[in-house]
Amino acid sequence: MPLIDDLYxxxxxxxxxxxxxxxxxxxxxxxxxxxxxFFYSAGGDFLSQRTARFAAPSGAAxxxxxxxxxxxxxxxxxxxxxIVSGYDAGITRLYxxxxxxxxxxxxxxxxxxxxxxxxxxxxxxRLFHHxxxxxxxxxxxxxxxDPTPWTSFAFDPPEAVVQSLFLIAIVFIMPLHxxxxxxxxxxxxxxxxx
Numbered sequence: 001m002p003l004i005d006d007l008y009x010x011x012x013x014x015x016x017x018x019x020x021x022x023x024x025x026x027x028x029x030x031x032x033x034x035x036x037x038f039f040y041s042a043g044g045d046f047l048s049q050r051t052a053r054f055a056a057p058s059g060a061a062x063x064x065x066x067x068x069x070x071x072x073x074x075x076x077x078x079x080x081x082x083i084v085s086g087y088d089a090g091i092t093r094l095y096x097x098x099x100x101x102x103x104x105x106x107x108x109x110x111x112x113x114x115x116x117x118x119x120x121x122x123x124x125x126r127l128f129h130h131x132x133x134x135x136x137x138x139x140x141x142x143x144x145x146d147p148t149p150w151t152s153f154a155f156d157p158p159e160a161v162v163q164s165l166f167l168i169a170i171v172f173i174m175p176l177h178x179x180x181x182x183x184x185x186x187x188x189x190x191x192x193x194x
Contacts, residue, residue, distance in 0.1 A: 069153035
């Protein structure tokens with residue numbers, strides 16, 4: 001029955017989306033929150049003695065960054081739900097058996113995806129600084145005059161969509177184990193926050 005099948009697929013996609021939203025937000029708050037506590041409390045005294053620019057951000061700036069980051073998290077969760085739904089349908093290059101390509105491939109694919117993603121991010125970021133695109137794609141990220149760990153995911157919605165396109169494309173092009181994808185996402189999050 002096509003209608004029941006469609007409803008089942010929609011429910012599964014919605015479940016994936018909500019699950020990934022929770023995971024992404026938990027990862028964001030744990031990493032950004034932990035580094036914020038370190039830099040602006042425990043390590044803040046040490047760092048403020050070595051630089052004149054290291055001042056605590058305003059609560060309004062942090063709230064704005066968290067709002068934009070939460071919006072980005074929704075977009076990233078929808079992207080992740082689409083990827084896993086594609087895996088379920090057998091149309092991605094994702095795989096679950098570590099031995100499918102050998103253990104050595106986990107490390108090689110991890111390094112390669114990081115290099116490709118960083119290159120993609122660099123050129124997209126440069127493109128979004130073009131005067132005709134900046135206001136529509138990237139201005140929200142620059143509302144924070146002094147970036148904090150909370151600024152790491154503070155993308156305007158169109159920028160978040162473009163940033164998520166890399167991961168959607170790469171899982172259709174390159175064989176990747178789920179461990180590799182998770183490791184890349186964690187690395188990207190930590191790097192963006194730092």
